[in-house]
Amino acid sequence: MRLFGCVCGQFHTTAGAMGMRAGEARVAAPVPFYVIDHPDGVALFDCGLHADVANADDDYRQALQAQGQDVTFGPDDTVARHLERLDIDPGRVRWIVLSHLHFDHAGGLHQVPNATLVVQRREWEAGFDRETARRYFLPRRYFDLGHKVLQVDGEHDLFGDGSVVTIPSHGHTPGHQSLRVRNEQGDHILVGDACYTCEAAETRSFPVFADHDAMNRSLDGLLALRGPDTVMVFGHDPGQWGENALLPAARA
Numbered sequence: 001m002r003l004f005g006c007v008c009g010q011f012h013t014t015a016g017a018m019g020m021r022a023g024e025a026r027v028a029a030p031v032p033f034y035v036i037d038h039p040d041g042v043a044l045f046d047c048g049l050h051a052d053v054a055n056a057d058d059d060y061r062q063a064l065q066a067q068g069q070d071v072t073f074g075p076d077d078t079v080a081r082h083l084e085r086l087d088i089d090p091g092r093v094r095w096i097v098l099s100h101l102h103f104d105h106a107g108g109l110h111q112v113p114n115a116t117l118v119v120q121r122r123e124w125e126a127g128f129d130r131e132t133a134r135r136y137f138l139p140r141r142y143f144d145l146g147h148k149v150l151q152v153d154g155e156h157d158l159f160g161d162g163s164v165v166t167i168p169s170h171g172h173t174p175g176h177q178s179l180r181v182r183n184e185q186g187d188h189i190l191v192g193d194a195c196y197t198c199e200a201a202e203t204r205s206f207p208v209f210a211d212h213d214a215m216n217r218s219l220d221g222l223l224a225l226r227g228p229d230t231v232m233v234f235g236h237d238p239g240q241w242g243e244n245a246l247l248p249a250a251r252a
């Protein structure tokens with residue numbers, strides 16, 4: 001079983017918004033998703049941005065921009081292009097575990113048509129709640145596409161062998177979840193937006209829209225799962241990608 005980390009474009013924001021001490025300094029925060037090539041099927045953890053966001057003239061792209069979501073994202077950054085470079089046909093992806101339904105995590109669903117979504121029940125419900133979903137920047141037509149949906153409550157062992165297990169980590173959104181992956185590459189906890197950066201795990205500076213008490217509890221729980229060799233891969237940490245990448249990626 002192999003675990004890959006792929007970067008599906010970047011956000012441009014302040015370091016402070018990522019929970020980093022540099023405050024007002026501008027940072028390019030990666031938008032990652034992950035590919036797990038398991039003998040019993042391919043699974044993704046998240047799937048990045050919608051392909052339309054690569055088109056500067058697109059209405060959805062412009063709406064994101066107008067709402068302050070400043071992203072760099074090209075046609076070669078989509079989930080489908082990453083999978084092709086890994087020689088994986090998007091049509092044979094079996095599972096997409098969604099950390100949550102924010103636009104930069106679930107936007108690429110349309111390119112992976114045959115997968116079953118694995119999502120915490122309360123997150124799936126939140127996606128249909130108008131008031132909550134307004135802050136997700138992912139209209140229903142971009143995620144409610146007829147995929148099979150496995151709604152889970154709490155931990156879920158994806159392949160039944162303990163190698164890939166969902167860990168609920170609510171707070172960033174009502175039903176956020178993280179993923180623990182154990183294989184010959186080591187023990188990785190894919191934190192997702194339960195914590196944006198390594199620094200935010202110390203500063204505990206979380207986004208304004210989130211439930212901070214729940215985020216603190218979830219992050220404490222994730223950190224308590226660490227063994228001596230566990231690698232925590234944070235949601236949008238500029239220091240954990242590029243030349244410092246923790247995980248192998250598709251060839252360029």
Ligand SMILES: [Zn+2]
Nearest residue numbers: 100102172193
């Ligand atoms: Zn998010």
